[in-house]
Amino acid sequence: MTEVKPCKVCNFTRQKSYGLVVPSLEQLKIKGCESLGFSPDAPVSVVLEDDGTIVEDEAYFLCLPTNTKFMLLHEKETWSAVRRIDGGTAWMTRESMVLEADAVDTASGTEPWQILAQQLKQDLASIILMSEAELQALVDIPCPELASALGFQEKKAEQLQETLQRVLDRREEERQSKDLLQLYLKAVEREDTQEMEPSLPSQEGAGDVDMPDGMEVDSASGFMTRTLMVLKGKTSPETRLSTEELQMVVSRGVETMEQVLGWDRERTSGLLRACEAELTRRLQQVQAMHSLSSHTQLDGNQQSNEKSAEDSQDAPATGSK
Incomplete structure (x- = not known):
């Protein structure tokens, strides 16, 4: 008789978890999909819930201890x-943050934003724990649909989306401030700095974009998924892109960006004009900061030279006495 193994399975949100007894990895996938409401035809991968280790080898599966918890993932x-939450927000780890199994239907057809909406319905403070991708997903949902999912009036749902947008904007402002400071420091370090001009980026600039955790590069467009998400956002996407991202967008041109975004020429041209204006504004800020630094250094050298000249003029007079 084949030995069976007690174990647990959950979905990627960890909001549904089931105990199973299976004889093999393949049976874990089959029974796990049934329990979690996945389509039987949908391909799934198995990882360890605690650290994300991919489980593909049958022998490795059989060597794991009983009651190991696995996570089943769609493509x-x-x-x-x-x-993890600590300090003053430790109270948010309470059990009420974990939705009951019947509160969220994670069966096939349920959108990820609906799960996020249920989290907000349980506790609005969970906003501070959401990633930028999750916040953007809730901002992009039509207001009536979000209001229906939360049980809010449309006006309240609209105010919530405005709050989520402000959180996104604040995070982007912090990133831009850091980005601007780095550009300024690089300019100061160059001994023969020439006047910077809003030129098109080189390939090196396009390759130096920092990739946030959990964000992948879209193979078709060459953009990070976060960048595409921001570009298709509702309000002023150019203000929420980093300088490197703006340079990359501008360098692609209207025709390429039409294909990337799937927009018409007029809408794409408007976005690129806004990106060019924002890029110029930021580079002018860097120029102003560098110019101020240069003037400050020049004034200091001039004062030092004048002091030396005064000292040299006073020296003979003192000797004649």
Whole structure:
């Protein structure tokens, strides 16, 4: 008789978890999909819930201890660590943050934003724990649909989306401030700095974009998924892109960006004009900061030279006495 193994399975949100007894890895996938409400035809991968280790080898599966918890992932789903909270927000780890199994239907057809909406319905403070991708997903949902999912009036749902947008904007402002400071420091370090001009980026600039955790590069467009998400956002996407991202967008040109975004020429041209204006504004800020630094250094050298000249003029007079 084949030995069976007690274990547990959950989906990528960890909001549904079931205990199973299976004889093999393949049976874990089959029974796990049934329990979690996945389509039987949908391909799934198995990872360890605690650290995301991919489990593909049958022998490795059989060597794992009993009651090991596995996570079943669809093709576009990825493992992420459990959010840890400490300090003044430790109260948010209470059990009420974990939705009951019947509160969220994660069966096939349920959109990820609906799960996020249920989290907000349980506790609005969970906003501070959401990633930028999750916040953007809730901002992009039509207001009536979000209001229906939350049980809010449309006006209240609209105010919530405005709050989520402000959180996104604040995070982007912090990133831009850091980005601007780095550009300024690089300019100061160059001994023969020439006047910077809003030129098109080189290939090196396009390759130096920092990739946030959990964000992949879209193979078709060459853009990070976060960049594409921001570009298709509702309000002033150019203000929420980093300088490197703006340079990359501008360098692609209207025709390429039409294909990337799937927009018409007029809408794409408007976006590129806004990106060019924002890029010029930021580079002018860097120039102003560098010019101020140069003037400050020049004034200091001039004062030092004048002091030396005064000292040299006073020296003979003192000797004649």
